[in-house]
Amino acid sequence: MFRIGAHVSISGGVQQAVEREREVGGNCGQIFVGSPRGWAVSEVDEDEAAAFVEGSTDRDVGPWIVHGTYLVNLATPKDDLAAKSIDAVQAELEAAAALDIPYYVFHPGSHTGAGEETGIENVGERLSQLEIPDGVTLxxxxxxxxxxxxxxxxxxxxxxxxxxxxxxxxxGVCLDTCHLYAAGYDFTTETGMDDMIAELEETVGVENVQYLHLNDSKHPLGSEKDEHEHLGEGEIGAAGLRRFINHEALRDNPMVVETPEDGEKGYAWNVERARELREDD
Ligand SMILES: [Zn+2]
Ligand SMILES: [Zn+2]
Structure with missing residues (x-):
């Protein structure tokens, strides 16, 4: 079954996210478990967690994914920032486990001048310091x-x-269509898509891609700019997104939109758009 949803708020209690997801037409979804631009991770209330798990089962919403705070930087050369980041990721992983959420995603970070290779090694070494709870994939x-x-x-x-x-x-890996396109992966053409999947197979492995972020891009191919656009209204366009959503190597992954919310065009509009682009299973 096509699993598509949106990033929704947990304000008023995490159990509220289930109904919010249903309201935008989603059957899976993403949440923050703390402030997206702060370090504080909310304490998971047991009753709210139970209501969230039960509601998700009853309303058939899942799999959920927790998105880490944007402040996390495991690539940094600064020890204090690294320590704070490791603590935040650990707390968020534990919140995911407490909510029976099987996935947690975060942005690896920036090397801020230390060099790309050092940044990559920093991320790897700091990942080693995390205790990944059973049932959660980072x-x-x-x-x-x-x-x-x-x-x-x-x-x-x-x-x-x-x-x-x-x-x-x-x-595992979560692929974001806007980020891929901005980074220069042109999956909008048949050859470009084939090349991208081949590169994926030679490195991460398609089986290790476990979740997808579906966003159009405000900026052109290779722009390196991370600004999301409504599906079909950006530089990737409807045909490019259709190719991605339906590709046999990717189509079985759950997908969430992180598109802008302005007036008429909110998450509901974008989830509906993704469903229109989806070809029958
Ligand atoms: Zn994303
Ligand atoms: Zn982004």
């Missing part, structure tokens, strides 16, 4: 490549996993 998200961010290509993500003491049982 996903590395590919990045658009702005500034000194690491993780713009599959080989680099694969290196992070190789450096770490964890393997692909505990780790």
């Amino acid at each position: 996903l590395l998200e590919n990045t658009a490549g702005k500034g000194t961010t690491v993780g713009t290509n599959f080989a680099d993500l694969d290196r992070m996993v190789a450096v770490s003491e964890h393997d692909y049982d505990d780790l």
Whole structure:
């Protein structure tokens, strides 16, 4: 079954996310478990967690994914920032486990001048310091490549996993269409798509891609700019997204939109758009 949803808020209690997801037409979804631009991770209330798990089962919403705070930077050369980041990721992983959420995704970070290779090794070494709870897979998200961010290509993500003491049982990859396109992967053409999948097979392995972020891009191919657009209204366009959503190597993954929310065009509009682009199973 096509699993498509949106990033939804947990305000008023995490159990509220289930109904919010249904309201936008989603049957899987993504949440933050703390402030997206702060370090605080909310304490998971047991009753709310139970209501969330029960509601998700009753309303057939899942699999869920927790998105890590944007402040996390495991690539950094600064020890204090690294320590804070490791603590935040650990707390978020535990929140995911407490909510029976099988996936957690975060952006690997920026090397801020230390060099790309050092940044990649930093991520790998710091991943080793995490205790990944049973039942949770930690996903590395590919990045658009702005500034000194690491993780713009599959080989680099694969290196992070190789450096770490964890393997692909505990780790995986989440691909974001906007970031892929901004980083120069042109999957909008048949050859471009084939090349991208071949590169994926030679590095991470398609089986280790476990979740997808579906976003159009405001900026052109290779721009390295991370700005999401409504599905079909950006530089990737409807045909390019259709190719991605339906590709046999990717189509079985759950997908969430992280598109802008303005007026008429919110998450419901984009989830509906994704369903229109989906070809029958
Ligand atoms: Zn994303
Ligand atoms: Zn993005």
